[in-house]
Amino acid sequence: MSTSEAASSPHSRVTIAQVARRAGVSPTTVSHVLSGKRAVGAATRGTVMEAIRELGYRPNIVARNLRTRRSHMIAVVVPDITNPFYAVLTRGLADAVDAAGHGTYVCNTDGQHERERKFFQDAMDRGVDGVVFASGETASQITFGEVDQQTPIVCIGDQLDHPLCDAVIPDDETGSRAAGSFLASRGYERIAMIQGPPHYGAARTAGFRSAMQAAKRKVPAERMVRGDWTRKGGYEAMKALMALDARPDAVFCANDMMAIGALDVAHELGLSVPEDVAVVGFDDVDAATIVTPHLTTVRNPAYEAGGTAGDLLMSRMSGRYTGTGRTVVLPCPLIERGTA
Amino acid sequence: MSTSEAASSPHSRVTIAQVARRAGVSPTTVSHVLSGKRAVGAATRGTVMEAIRELGYRPNIVARNLRTRRSHMIAVVVPDITNPFYAVLTRGLADAVDAAGHGTYVCNTDGQHERERKFFQDAMDRGVDGVVFASGETASQITFGEVDQQTPIVCIGDQLDHPLCDAVIPDDETGSRAAGSFLASRGYERIAMIQGPPHYGAARTAGFRSAMQAAKRKVPAERMVRGDWTRKGGYEAMKALMALDARPDAVFCANDMMAIGALDVAHELGLSVPEDVAVVGFDDVDAATIVTPHLTTVRNPAYEAGGTAGDLLMSRMSGRYTGTGRTVVLPCPLIERGTA
DNA sequence: ACCCTGAGGCAAAACGATTTGATGGGGTGG
DNA sequence: CCACCCCATCAAATCGTTTTGCCTCAGGGT
The missing domain is CATH 1.10.260.40 (lambda repressor-like DNA-binding domains)
Structure with a gap:
């Protein structure tokens, strides 16, 4: 039977x-x-x-993949899926490609170059149809090695030199400029910035500087400090800032987590926000509306970035587009809330 | 070169x-x-x-997969990777299985039964070596259909009837009991609870009830309200609670997001926490330490859950274990912070 | 001398689909 | 009635591995 x-x-x-x-x-x-x-x-x-x-x-999809040389699978390599920004980005990508039947293979690199390379290789070996690379700002040639000319790549947040891979970059510079101008227009005088670590987030720093120049605000070196993107890093940087003789009356932070750390300091010192000191962040993570007062910040369109990355990928996979690398830049609007 | x-x-x-x-x-x-x-x-x-x-x-890994019938790929199906709890869980899984060379294929179901089924099927068709199912509390037989006896499954947070699939369940009941007992021991009298939606989070409700009984606290029906897991849901539930004639002096929330919503209400009403009203959450998401005061909560070990799920999977994949379904329960310790 | 064993290597059969070239059959127009 | 073409179908090759069975050659034990 x-x-x-x-x-x-x-x-x-x-x-x-x-x-x-x-x-x-x-x-x-x-x-x-x-x-x-x-x-x-x-x-x-x-x-x-x-x-x-x-x-x-x-x-049997595996057999089909072997024959057709398509896996209907897309690799997304990020520093850490635990980081809300990348989680949202990943979701945007997944939603965009799901309808076309593509799955998403997530790789956590912790920002380590070695792992970035390993996962990229691994993804290629597995025969993914495309990879979106959102890890590290230095999407160097070295990371990719000799790129298989067949499978499309899109880098998020950075522009790779390679002519055949597309890029979607959030307009950090304009967003940061908006944040700076906003603070100046509010009448703050001694505006400081907590930047990212050396070699990271250059565009955010540049935008801020440009705004300061336009608003005729001097920014002495001691008012440009650095953090490591974390809440703790922001906390320490803010501490240093608040110890200055001429204490800043406004601080622009290169990301939200550091801004939250900065708010910790303000609370600790009994300073009221934004009266005594204003704070502006960057990213607009969920936590921005959990902290009190709600954080004024620049929105980093993670979901949209993931989505357009998916679209770019699919337009190449389908052969609809073949040509040199495209670059789409996404606006980063300022979102006024309670801290400035 | x-x-x-x-x-x-x-x-x-x-x-x-x-x-x-x-x-x-x-x-x-x-x-x-x-x-x-x-x-x-x-x-x-x-x-x-x-x-x-x-x-x-x-x-060529695809060819190898075809021949060996192993894909070195594990599917994890969650409601939403954007939810920090599942992001952390996924990371725990990824870290556990990465060393053995397994990738992780993430599926977002938004809790919809239809999508759960679709993705489960899809994963099977793709020939994944295992699937961890963390979506929906009702990991019903129906979802899985006739399970391929070959590929192992582990359910997180629920125990499937099927004898061949393992389960890892956070000990919601004991954790909730601890939360309840704690509130009682602090001398709160009119203790309320914001539960999850009907048919969800039954264990958390049960644990709370058991604690109330042990502490000889009456909990009238109007003090047991429901939310939909979201901040907004918690906000509304708390509103109802605070409008009661005998206003509760402590509220246990079935998850942190609702607890945060509850805190919103307290702030809005000018009630001080925990003096006027105490709040305890469940999950210990990152946001718990961002809100002020920091949220007292029960830790839901997401990372560990993902990790042990990976271990269970691998022990079966390697053939090291064959046998009836195992169940490992993870403790959920109470974490005292500022809101109770 | 003979058997047995183990090491090292090869040819060919899977694995389960897709794709290509060929083939037969039925209709239509000349 | 023939030429022609299109539709429907099939046999066989292909994708790139792994795995099985077999062969040969050396060496050791009896």
């Missing part, structure tokens, strides 16, 4: 050949009714469909 | 056959030096390695 029916064949999956035999046709025909790549007679199609249903046939 | 051989094959990848030809051996031998499944002479091995290096050979 076990040979004849579907449910009774316990562990080996049904193959296309079995369906074909059952329907009294060749495997080719079954394949064609499934893919629709060639016409199949209505009667035959019916018989085949019937057989498929009866046997509970499910195509 | 580029190797002349590797670069000369412009777009088609090097196959094992080419390596074999170059080394003057058969593909079989190359495979054996790679896998070590059979002994290979030292000299031959040297020649082969050399050829591999020169040609820049990388094995």
Whole structure:
């Protein structure tokens, strides 16, 4: 009894050949009714469909991938999925490509170059159809090695030199300029900035500087300090700032987590925000509206970035676009809330 | 600097056959030096390695997967990767299985049954080596259909009836009891609870009730309200609670986001926490230490849950364990902070 | 001398699909 | 009635590995 029916064949999956035999046709025909790549007679199609249903046939995707050289899988390599920014970005990507039947393979690099390389290689070996690279600002040639000319890559937040990979970059500079101008227009005089670590977040620093210059605010070196993107780093940087002789009356932070650390200091010192000191962040993570008062910040469009990355990828995968690397820049609007 | 051989094959990848030809051996031998499944002479091995290096050979993983019926890929299906709890869980899983060379394929279901099924099917079709299911509390038989007896499944937060799939469940009940007892021991009298939606989070409610009974606190029905896990839901539930004639002096919330919503209400009403009203949450998300005062809560060990899920999976995949479904329960310790 | 064993290697058969070239059959127009 | 073309179908090759069975050659024990 076990040979004849579907449910009774316990562990080996049904193959296309079995369906074909059952329907009294060749495997080719079954394949064609499934893919629709060639016409199949209505009667035959019916018989085949019937057989498929009866046997509970499910195509073996691995075999299909081998033959077609498409995996319908996209790798996204990020520093840490635990970081809300990257989680949202990943979700944006997933939503964008899901409809087309693509899965997303997530790689956490912790920002380590070694792991970035390893995962990139791994993704290539696995035959993913595309990779979106959002880890590290230095999407160097070295990371990718000799890029397989076939599989598209899109870098988020950085522009790779390679002509065949697209880039989506949030407009950090304009956003930061807006933040700076806003603070100046509010009448703050001694405006400081907590930057990212050396070699990181250069655009945010540049935008801020440009705004200060336009507003005729001097920014002495001691008012430009650095943090390591974390809450703790922001806390320490703010501490240093508040110990200055000419205490800043406003602080622009290169990301929200550091801004939250800065607010910790303000609370600790009994300073009221924004009266005694204003704070502006960058990213607009969820936590920005959890802290009190709600954080004024610049929105970093993570979800949209992931989405457009997916679109760029798919336009190349489908062959709809072939050509030199495109760059789409996303606006980063200022969001006024309670801290400035 | 580029190797002349590797670069000369412009777009088609090097196959094992080419390596074999170059080394003057058969593909079989190359495979054996790679896998070590059979002994290979030292000299031959040297020649082969050399050829591999020169040609820049990388094995085609898809082909390997087809033959070996292993994909070294694990699917994790969660409601939403954007939710910090699941992000952390996913990271725990990824870290656990990465060392063994397994990738993680993330599926967002938004809690919709339909998507849960679809992704589960999809994962199976793709030939993943295992799936951890952390979406929905109702990991029903229906979701899985007739489970392929081959590929292991582990459910997080729920115990599936199926005997062959393992479960890791955070001990919600004990944790909630601890929270309840704690509030009682602090002398709060009119203790309320904001539960999850109907049919969800039953264990948390049960633990709380048990604690109330042990502490001889009556909990009238109007003090047991429901939210939908969100901040907004918590806000509204808390509003209702605070409008009661006998206003509660302590509120246990079934998760942190609702607790944060509850705190919003307290602030809005000018009530001081914990003097006027105490609040305790559940989960210990990052935001718990961002809100002021810091949230007293019960820790939900997301990272560990993901990790042990990975371990359970791997022990089955390797054949180290075969047998009926195991259940490991993880403790949820109370973390005292500022709101109670 | 003979058997047995283990090491080292190869040819060929899977794995389960897709794709290509060929083939037969039926209609239509000349 | 023939030429022609299109539709439906099939057999066989292909994708790039792994794995199985077999062969040969050496060496050691009896």
